[in-house]
Amino acid sequence: MRTQTQNPPTFAWPRHSTNPASYVLEIRSGTTVVKTFTTSRNWYLPALALPSGSYTWRVRPATLIDWSSDRPFVIDATSTKFEVPEDDALLVRIKNRARPRGLQTGLPLYKDWPAEMRAERGQYMSWMVREVTGAMTTMAPVSDAQWPLVTGKLQTPENVEQNASIRSLIYKMTRQLEAASLMYRLTGEQQYLTEALRRGDNLSALNPDGPTSYANQDQATRAISLGLAKAIDYLGTAIDPTRRARWLEIVRIRADVIHNELTKSRADLDQYPLDSHGGTAIGFLALTSILTIGEFPEAEKWFKFSFRQYVSSLNPWSGPEGGYANGTAYGEYAIDFSLQIWQPMAQAVGVNLIEKPWTKGFLNFFMQFMPPGSQTHLFGDGHETKPEFKFMKALALRFKTPQAAWYARNLAGSEDPLSYLQGPYPMPANTVATPVPPPNAALFPSIGWSAFHSNMADPNRTSVYFKSSPYGSFSHSHGDQNSFVIKKGGVGLITEAGWYDWYDSPNWNNYYHQTKAHSAVTYDGGIGQFVTGWREPRKFNGSITNFGDYGNTYYVAGNAAPSFGGAMTKNIRRVWYMRNTDTVVVHDTLAATTAHTYEWNFHTLAPIVANSNGTYQVTNQNKTVCVRSLTSGTRFEKRAGGLVKAGTVEDHGTFVRTASALTAEFIILLDVGCKNTPYSISDTTSGRTLTVGRDQLALPR
Incomplete structure (x- = not known):
C-alpha cells in the first residue's frame, strides 16, 4: 500500500481490450464509495484533494460490469496538496485574464524597477539587451530553400544533418522572437518591436507543409507555433490586425497538426506515454492553446485534450519521487523545455508546476547525479557531454528550500536571462538565509x-x-x-x-x-x-x-x-x-x-x-x-x-x-x-x- 506523494493523485490504467468510449473510476474507503468519476481517457486527475486515510480504487468500462482488481493507496500528512480545477473553470479563468496572459500582472517597465529589483536582476537585463541587439545584425533570416529534403523522419545521414540544422536555426529564431517581444514589454522601445515583427514575419512565412512541418521536423513546428503564440500574447495591440491574423493562422495550422497527430488512434499517448517527442509536444500544445483561447475555436479543443494530461503526469520517465530514466543529458533538455512552458502557464492559468511534488523530486535527482563540478553527464544518450548548469540553476532557484539554495549557489555560471526575466520576483532560492547540502546518499x-x-x-x-x-x-x-x-x-x-x-x-x-x-x-x-x-x-x-x-x-x-x-x-x-x-x-x-x-x-x-x-x-x-x-x-x-x-x-x-x-x-x-x-x-x-x-x-x- 503506497503513500501518495501528491494529493489528489493521478489514476491511470491500461486500455480495456474493448477500447470503450468511457470508463467509470471508483474510489472507496473501506466498503464506502467516496468518489465516482466518468472519463473518456484511460487516466483521471480529480480536481479536489482527498482527506487523509486509506483507500482502494478500481475502474471498469462504462458499458461493462468488469471491474479491475482493487488497488490500495494512502493519503497522509506527507502527501502534498496539488489541486487542478476542472477544465471549464480554468477556461473561464484564462478568458478573463488580460493580455499578456503569460507574464505577471502589472509587470513594470525596466525604468520603473525599484532598486532592490535592479540589484537582483539588472545584470540579467543587461545580458538580454546585449543578446537581442547583437542578433539584430548577425542572425540571418531563414527560408524553406535552405532545407531541400522533405523526407519525413527517415534516418539517413543527410536527413539527420538537415534536421539538426532546422532545429538549431528555428530554436535560435524563435528565441529571438520571444526575447525581442519580452524586451519590448519591459522597455517599450521601438527597436525591440521592430525586431519581433521582423522575426515573426520570417517564421510565419515558412511553409507549414515544408521542411519545418510536423511530419518532417516536429521540433520545428512546435517551436514555431508556440513562439508565435507567445509573441502575439506579449506584444498585444502593438501588432497590427493584418499581421496578427496572419500569425494566428500559422499558429492554428501548425498546432492543429500537432493535436491531430497526438489524438489519432484514440490518443496513443495515453496508452504509450513513453514517447519522448510526443510527451514534449503535448506541453507545447497546452501552452499554445492557453495563449490563443478566444482567437479561434480549435484552441479550446487543444486545451481540453492536452492541458490536464500534461499537468497530471508531467513526465513519464520516473515515478512520483522524481528522476529521469533517459539520463541526465535528456533531463537537462527537459528542464529547458519545461521552464519555457511552466512559467507562462502559471501566470495564465494559475497552476504552478514548480509546486507539483514530482518537480521537487526532479530537482533532487539533479542535485544527486549532477552535483556542482560535474564535468560530464550520466547514463543514456549524451552521457559524455558537458552539462549546461544554467538549466539546473534555473530549476533550483525556483524552490524556497535550503537544499535548493545550496545547489543554486554552488553551481557555476548564471541562469539563462530569458527564463530569469520571466521568473518570479524575488527568486525563491535567493530568499533562503541558510543553505544546506543534500544527503550524501x-x-x-x-x-x-x-x-x-x-x-x-x-x-x-x-x-x-x-x-x-x-x-x-x-x-x-x-x-x-x-x-x-x-x-x-x-x-x-x-x-x-x-x-x-x-x-x-x-x-x-x-x-x-x-x-x-x-x-x-x-x-x-x-x-x-x-x-x-x-x-x-x-x-x-x-x-x-x-x-x-x-x-x-x-x-x-x-x-x-x-x-x-x-x-x-x-x-x-x-x-x-x-x-x-x-x-x-x-x-x-x-x-x-x-x-x-x-x-x-x-x-x-x-x-x-x-x-x-x-x-x-x-x-x-x-x-x-x-x-x-x-x-x-x-x-x-x-x-x-x-x-x-x-x-x-x-x-x-x-x-x-x-x-x-x-x-x-x-x-x-x-x-x-x-x-x-x-x-x-x-x-x-x-x-x-x-x-x-x-x-x-x-x-x-
Missing part, C-alpha cells in the same frame, strides 16, 4: 538509480553512481543495467564510453548503446544486454533489489538478468562504497544455462596503466583510482572502443574469466586515490568476509 527506485557521495559539501567529493533500471534500454536509455560510474571532484575516473553522433546511427546501434560501452558485465567477446526493447520497455530491464545507508558505508544491489533476454539466469551486482577508506567494492555473481566466458568491463577518460602491485591505475586531471581484481582465474585485457569525439581520450579494460563456465564471480576493489588500502578475504560459516581497512563486508558465495 540517495535512491530513486522507480528509475533504478542510486548515488553515493563522500561528502556532498566538499567540491572534491568522491561520487559513486549505480544504475539498474526498470526502463531498460528504452528510448534514450542504454543497455547499461548494473553499471556504475565513479567521479572525483566531478572528474570521471570509471566512466561510460563512446560518442553520441546521432540517434539510431550505426555507431549508436553497434557500440554506444551496447553494454560493452559501459562498466558492466558482458560475455563471449562483448555480448551484452538486449537493446531491442522499443516496444517492450519493461521486459529487458534491471532492478535495484537492495539499498542501505549505514553512515560511513553505503550499499546497493541490482539484478540485471532479465536484460539479457534469457541468456543469463543470474546477474547480481553488489556495490559498497566505504567513506572511511574512500574505496569501492563491486561483487558480481553470474549464471547461465550455457557455459560462457565472462568479462568485467570498465572504461576511462585517460590511459589505463598497469602497476607492479597488480593494480591498474587511471589518472585523469590529477585524480586517480586503482582497480584490482580479488578473484582468482581472471586476466586483464585492453579492448577496442567505438567512435570517440575529436579531442577526447578513452581507454577500455576488462577482467576476463580464463575458463568458460556456467557460473562466475568477480570481486573488484577500486581504491580512489591509489592509497594501497589494505584488504583481506576470510571464510566464515555462512560465506566470506572482505576486510578493507577497518571496514568488514559480508560476501555471499
